[in-house]
Amino acid sequence: MLTRAENRLQNLWDDARAEGMSEPEKLLYRSNLLGSDKRITNYGGGNTSAKVTETDPLTGAPIEVLWVKGSGGDVGSIKMDGFATLYMDKLNALKGKYRGVEFEDEMVGYLPHCTFNLNPRAASIDTPLHAYVPKKHVDHMHPDAIIAIAAAKNSRALTQEIFGAEIGWLPWKRPGYELGLWLEEFCEKNPNAKGVVLESHGLFTWDDDAKACYELTLDIIQRGMDWFAERTAGQPGFGGAVHQSLDPQARRSVAARLMPAIRGFVSGNQHMVGHFDDSDTVLEFVNARDMRALAALGTSCPDHFLRTKICPLVLDFDPAKGNIDEVLTNLPEQIAQYRNDYAAYYDRCKHDDSPALRDPNAVVYLVPGVGMITFAKDKATARISGEFYTNAINVMRGASAVSEYVGLPEQEAFDIEYWLLEEAKLQRMPKPKGMAGRVALVTGGAGGIGTATAERYLREGACVLLADINTESLTATQEALVQKYGRDVVRIAEMNVTDEAAVAQAYADLAVEFGGLDILVSNAGIASSAPVEETSLALWQKNMDILSTGYFLVSREAFKVMRVQDIGGAIVFVASKNGLAASPNASAYCTAKASEIHLARCLALEGAEVGIRVNVVNPDAVLRGSKIWEGEWLEQRASTYGTDKGGLEEMYRNRSLLKRSVLPEDIAEAAYFLASDQSAKSTGNIVNVDAGNKEAFTR
Structure with a gap:
């Protein structure tokens, strides 16, 4: 709830921009403006409509058509093709x-x-609610301030106190056709009303003009926010604090230990991705006296509930004691109890035709002094689930401050969660991509092979953290991938693979950002060329540090995370043909690469018992996009083989058996295969991607 003037809702309607727009275009404009502010409605929540005179394509006669947000859309990002027309x-x-x-x-x-x-x-279940309101333009929003009124025990009285006869009130009714008829009847009996609060649900407002409808929606929400701000000023939320928050770094450290452990338990049916939120709103709630009692009541708004489940799981962490080890020890029991309680809820409420029991794990995990963790099938859904629960927190804060917060009755909650129409929507969802829910870390992520591999994984639905020592290239690579795949799924870490602390920190960041790890692509590298008598100890050691010790350090941390999760994993070493076939004037490089390959074999032995697969890709002469080939290595190898820079790639191509150049995308394809379920029965293997080199044939 807002208390400062600078945080008031802004009227973003631009008359100059709206001039000349058709009514459907104004509807789109209005929808995007409303959806741009999460205080007005959450992601995917609410809907908008306009009744427009169109030309019937068969008769050519004018006909009234309802334009309404289609099923599953989001008003903030909707385009014209996101509206159903009826x-x-x-x-x-x-x-x-x-x-x-x-x-x-x-x-x-x-x-x-x-x-x-x-x-x-497809038209949504809310279509009748818009169709039968006798106004041209209708907004249905889920603002926290109004839902706090709707979720209060005396919501009808509060609605009348705040809005008088201007805004009406209807008791709880699951969205659908009957509620549409209720709205129509309300409008007929209250022709001067400008909207209605739906108990435990949200706000409807209407007008015959698009801009006026938009401004009315803002006005009603702002009045609700102002009323709460005045009534609750100076009051501690949720009964006041009983815990103190840890400092930001300590909060992330606790989350980094908890999230892979939770992820292991909740990824039984499919790999899940995590999200961490330690915003002030969340911390006030998780630290509060009344948090457990309120959390147990569940959410009120159906949109909140569908995203966050019947209730969250509160972990028994005490920030004053720092009892993280105890929490981790008790985590299996706590999760098992939540599953049992959820199954009992299902058994109490199910009908003869109810869909089968779904995943019984919690979506939301509350940690006193630390924040909120959410898990879902992908990063965007996990983040959005957290946003919805933050909305629910705001609702609980407001309702409990001025009245008594009331969650959805258990049976009503079940009937929404296991609604046959909702089940049909789930069944229509596309099949997940091959790496949906998987989390990968790619070292050397700013180079040609690293970037190509990351992109291959992202294309298949994975989340990726790119690690590299080159900050400038790393940032540029991140932005390029974000443009194609979205900000949710790409993270970066500046990391020197020879720095033990930096490697550990990168894994901690990965755990907090995505929940854990499924795939490590160890790809960071250098290359050097010199006759052995000219190879300094420093040059020898640099190769060993990066190409041997570095691979050991990142693999060791990967094993730690994967063992905690206990759901297996895949490690792919990007080694080199030179790890199998000797090459002149490159003893340090070749020996270090051979060390990589043997390390992979050793790790394959250790990881097999817990389903951790370790395999190797051996490239050769991948010049394009490679950072290694941009400097002295290119000149040195050209000198070794008596050619110039321009002729080196042709030389490598012609010496291969297949007479073909090897590209970063070729290595990425092998790295994808070895990390995917297609190679689920392969470990300890070496895949040469070198266009054929008989000296490197594995024996």
């Missing part, structure tokens, strides 16, 4: 098909018959 006369005709509340779900099946202009966008 004939209003056909939506009105649906009333004659309605057989009563016990049959309301069947009405969804009639919505495709109302489609205008063959629009493929």
